[in-house]
Amino acid sequence: MDSKLQNPGLNELVNRRYQHGFVTDIESDTVPPGHSEQVIRFISQKKDEPAFLLEWRLKAYRHWLTMREPGWARLHYPPIDYQDISYFSAPRKTPGLKSIDEVDPKLLATYEKLGVPLHERARLAGVAVDAVFDSVSVTTTFRDKLAAAGVIFCSFSEAAREHPELIRQYLGTVVPYRDNYFAALNSAMFTDGSFVYIPKGVRCPMELSTYFRINQAKTGQFERTLIIAEEGSHVSYLEGCTAPQRDENQLHAAVVELVALKDATIKYSTVQNWYPGDEEGRGGIYNFVTKRGDCRGANSKISWTQVEAGSAITWKYPSCILRGDNSVGEFYSVAVTNNLQQADTGTKMIHIGRNTRSTIVSKGIAAGRSQSAYRGLVKVLPTAEGARNFTQCDSLLMGSRSAAHTYPYMEIRNPGAIVEHEATTSKIGDDQLFYCRQRGLSQEDAVNLIVNGFCKQVFRELPMEFAVEAQNLLNVSLEGAVG
């Protein structure tokens, strides 16, 4: 296998550079590194937040100080110095923007490079975008059209100012600030994020999308997203992320809370492409994310789809609490690691209501010297009569120095539940490659074809634009990594 990697064409593909690694030179307000109650008060004041939110942040911060960083994940990284991180950075010219034309042209050029459809492209694609640059939401498109449908889609800071009653009612009800170390840190320090509210019976007229970008050195990004889908509503939400190439590690600790009431559906798709570090594992984003959806009402549905291609470290378990009877949770994931990347990712499905159903499809692909772990919990409580779970997690190893791990947790307390778990770990079969080659495909095309086939179950869950992006991303990350 290694000898085949000597093929210069393959090497070129394997060593293809991260394409989003540029830095935009924009003046910004950045607080000095370090955490304290003063920093939190500063953030809260800067954002003109209601008092209850500051109180909540401070409670979270005081609790965080009593916690220890979790060590159970299969991740190895040097200790994080939380005093060396700047908790707030904002592009200087943002306040008081009246229209998208007032946004710093350099910033817009950045999004152009990223392929974020902010302008015309957005209209063509029919996607409403909220773009978050370091700590601040820069602009949100298509607001009028959404407002006509009664949909609220804005930055979190704006929602805190203009819809405090909704924030007060829902914030922290899915991921309490005591939940875990990184969620507590986020609750104290979050700087911005997206807020979505879909009123009763409304089907959101377009797909909503947020792009997150870390630009400043030595900053952490702590965004918080809250999506509320009222009774009978429907929303599809897309999230993308990138960061510049740097030698240092930057921290990203986000929290996403989803609330689906009776008969509501939330579809949440992520293509995560933070800077993964170089071939020697220098730099890259530490991605510690808590994502959780609460199916509060009967017949509600939350579906997570993720393509995890970036980050030096990924620690992420998008979960569903299936509280309402007949509610449905889904998790479709492709996690790709190369070089020295490490991913410990999976999901949690908590079955509480009757006849709740969950499906987990996880595909891990590990190349180079990377490590990819699936960690998933299926918990069935005694009340979850007739609960049903199916889990399939497959790992594909490319090269003899990569590693793939599977840690499925099943905690079952209802005899009527049917819980099934299947897993396989393998490499691309020589017979599969040989077959493709003898049909005239090049080695790279053959590998691509097989890998795309391996991931097809997940890709078909993605909205179309994302599916194309995900497929390209996969090809960049992996093409030729196996011979």
Next chain:
Amino acid sequence: MNTGFSPIWRDACQRSRNAIPQLAWLKELRDSAISVLAEHGLPDLTQEEWRYTSLTDYVQRGAAYLADKVTAADTATATLTVEETVGQPHLELLDGLLQEPGSGARVLPAGVEALSLRQLSPELRARATGLLASHKTPDDTRPLAALNMALLSDGLYLRSTATADTPPPPLHLRLASSGTAMAQPRLLIELAPGSQLSLIIEHQSAAGALANAVTQIRCGAGSRLDLLRIQDLPADALLTETTHVELDRDATLSATSLDFGGQLVRQDLSVALNGAGATANINGAFVVDGHRHIDNHTTIDHRAPDTGSREMFHGLATGHGRGVFNGRIVVQPGAVRTASALNSRNLLLATTAEIDTKPELEIFTDDVRCSHGATTGELDANALFYLRTRGLGPDEARQALITAFLHATLALITPEDLGVRVAARLQSRLEALDGAAI
């Protein structure tokens, strides 16, 4: 951090360090065990490996034993359930002490020698030390194995050189706890290259007894070990057990582990496939009813090319019982052409019972075939219906399906007549389950 490792434990460890002159050769190992305990403490729920099993009762009862607060009255009604083994090869450790035969010489299979750790010659001490230190993990980082090393007052060294073509008769090892002390049985077992050994390890105890067993086994090249471990302890007995097996080239381990009794039982079984061509087949079954808690943690570590393993655990939970299974398969770099399959099958028969299962794979090389699977559910309604149509009553039909489910585990047991005896015992255990509970 040293949770639970209070002064009473520390003092007991210090006292036992020099208590037995014949075990002075263990001094260095004991010192390092004490420092492991001082650093890591005793396990608690905050540790990933112990998230489902609390040792709170265990640590409290252990401390009571060490403080001599358990009086004879507490255990006066207790009797040991010793199975008749007269004339059969057998050995007994009572509270960790190797017992002398009542009359005459020990009955052992041909080619097997057995000695107390107190009686080892300098040459055998060197071999035993090698075995004790061969496996870094138990005494280095596992506090319960370290606790055993710090507190043990005897142990058994067993060596087989039997190379007969016909399988040797099984050697029955009874690890008994009287309930008057915290038992720390330690077994060191070596199979010479090409040798065979069939071993039954049976835990027995008085009511309320507490034991912490450690077994270390090394199987030489081409050797074969058939191991049956069985426990049907009283409903208030506590047992923790750490077993480590190392297999050289082409060695074979065939192990069956059966848990029917006890209040809290935790087994950590690790198997290292060190030599090319080594294979391990592990089957297990557990029954948790009443308020029983049984936790099986297994690790199969493939460290050489062309190694193979199959592992299958069957669990039955009813009443307020809780069954835990954590199976881990590791394939190290270079362990190419490994074939491994891990399965956990569970029957859950009450909403008050719980099954926690976690079949893990850790794969560090790409040329492998590994799979794992887990299922948890109740009895198949179609199968029940079929049996009802054949004239069985509802209870009979359920009994038949439960029996069939657990009997799959017994298939590996050799010799066959032993399997039959164990099956009869399992049957009586299942019949003793509360009819309403199943």
